Amino acid sequence: MEHHLADELVDQLGRRFGHHRIEPRSVVAPADESTLFVSAGIQLWRDWALSGHPGRTGRVGLQWCVRTNRTDVPARRGVSTSFAMVSHVSRGAVERERYFEGLFEAFHAVGLPPDRLAFIASADESGGLSDTSSVDALTRMGFPERRIGSTARRFAAPLTGGPFGPNLLVLADNGTPCGPGCTSTCPCGRWFHFWNCEFLDFRVEGPGAAAGAQEPLVDSAGGAERLAAAVLGLSDIYELPTLRSLYAQVVAVCEGDRDHDAETAEGLLRQVADHVRTVALIIGAGVSPGPKRQGHVLRRLLRRAFLGLELLGSPPDRLVGPVALAAAAYRRWRGFPGLPDSSLGLVRAEAESFRTLMAAGRREYEKLTRDGSAITAESLFRLKSERGIPVELVRAWASRDGTELDASGMAGHITTEQRLSRDQFVPRRSVSSSGTPFTP
Numbered sequence: 001m002e003h004h005l006a007d008e009l010v011d012q013l014g015r016r017f018g019h020h021r022i023e024p025r026s027v028v029a030p031a032d033e034s035t036l037f038v039s040a041g042i043q044l045w046r047d048w049a050l051s052g053h054p055g056r057t058g059r060v061g062l063q064w065c066v067r068t069n070r071t072d073v074p075a076r077r078g079v080s081t082s083f084a085m086v087s088h089v090s091r092g093a094v095e096r097e098r099y100f101e102g103l104f105e106a107f108h109a110v111g112l113p114p115d116r117l118a119f120i121a122s123a124d125e126s127g128g129l130s131d132t133s134s135v136d137a138l139t140r141m142g143f144p145e146r147r148i149g150s151t152a153r154r155f156a157a158p159l160t161g162g163p164f165g166p167n168l169l170v171l172a173d174n175g176t177p178c179g180p181g182c183t184s185t186c187p188c189g190r191w192f193h194f195w196n197c198e199f200l201d202f203r204v205e206g207p208g209a210a211a212g213a214q215e216p217l218v219d220s221a222g223g224a225e226r227l228a229a230a231v232l233g234l235s236d237i238y239e240l241p242t243l244r245s246l247y248a249q250v251v252a253v254c255e256g257d258r259d260h261d262a263e264t265a266e267g268l269l270r271q272v273a274d275h276v277r278t279v280a281l282i283i284g285a286g287v288s289p290g291p292k293r294q295g296h297v298l299r300r301l302l303r304r305a306f307l308g309l310e311l312l313g314s315p316p317d318r319l320v321g322p323v324a325l326a327a328a329a330y331r332r333w334r335g336f337p338g339l340p341d342s343s344l345g346l347v348r349a350e351a352e353s354f355r356t357l358m359a360a361g362r363r364e365y366e367k368l369t370r371d372g373s374a375i376t377a378e379s380l381f382r383l384k385s386e387r388g389i390p391v392e393l394v395r396a397w398a399s400r401d402g403t404e405l406d407a408s409g410m411a412g413h414i415t416t417e418q419r420l421s422r423d424q425f426v427p428r429r430s431v432s433s434s435g436t437p438f439t440p
Helices: 002-017 041-051 096-109 132-140 224-232 241-253 262-284 293-311 316-329 341-368 377-385 391-401 410-424
Strands: 020-022 058-066 082-091 117-123 148-152 167-173 191-206 209-223
Touching (some): 002 082, 041 082, 058 262, 117 132, 209 224, 262 341, 293 341, 341 391, 377 410
Antiparallel strands (some): 058 082, 167 191
16 A cells, blocks of 8 residues: 555655656666665756756656664664665756645645645755745645744755755644644644755855755655555554564564563564564665675664564564565565565575674673673673673673662763774775875
């Protein structure tokens, strides 16, 4: 159901704006990109967006994305390491009111009428620039003041060397007001953020100075699952059918003993479900677990999923079933690659490697606590940095064994490790947009 809504919105935007539909590409970023994976639809359209060449002034399409900066983010509502993004990019200056009319008509066509929309405009953190153009246009269109909020945020700059500008958040009204003062910026849970409109109208003129962009852009985008949740009046993407079935499969394989409260267990289950889908997506794109680049990210995701299973009382090899289910569940989505059965052997091999690693770490942990000694911050850090044992797992062992654990100095050890890592870092040679090699 979710993918049908996304496809319909892409069609609506293409027809209403006369823009060209672009088919999805691999989630693995091209070699000349600064990221390992595609993180936004506009990333793959950079050359076209900044070229200024005549031709169609807009593109629209669905693209699967992976954001590696979310790999270590605790699982919570709306945070996903992978997602399908509907991207709609317009070149040239646009008249805000006319642009909003076309966008909102497209939303209405897929089941989200204008009377359910609300907005949060952005103001530059320094107080110098603010998105008065969007606020004025929305006001002229009849949206009440309580549905047009404003917060101080950094302006958006999605393309290195490209224009920048304000980001308008589009929200859906999903509930009952918490009170007479419930506006679009209220954190009560009534408002659900599902879309961004970035009006990239400015260029950097100098330190702290901006001028009008010669080639302005509008980067309008949103997650396909967040769009579906907004249409259905949901505030949690895990209530959608596909993610709900994947989550249920993870619950089914995690029926071991759980020494966690309900909230912690819920977070771990969501973490596993999220990582399972991203693992299926990345392996389907031809990546194998390894020590470098995309392979390293895949290995981290697998090990965090294995850790979740371990903390929930299940062996790591049980991840194979959910990965296979994720691949099957998303096969109807544009751009989600198929997963050959032989690829599941990669997951089994990594599960066995993780089991061996944890067994060795457990033996080291038992040596440290054999005489009833507490686990100190230094021991905890050594288990993590030298043995690869996650801190969460050592905490769980200590809790089950009744072992005292003092992690008060852990932050200092991590800071020292990060400083040494930065000191030893040697940047790799890159290629500038002009083709000239340079070292950043």
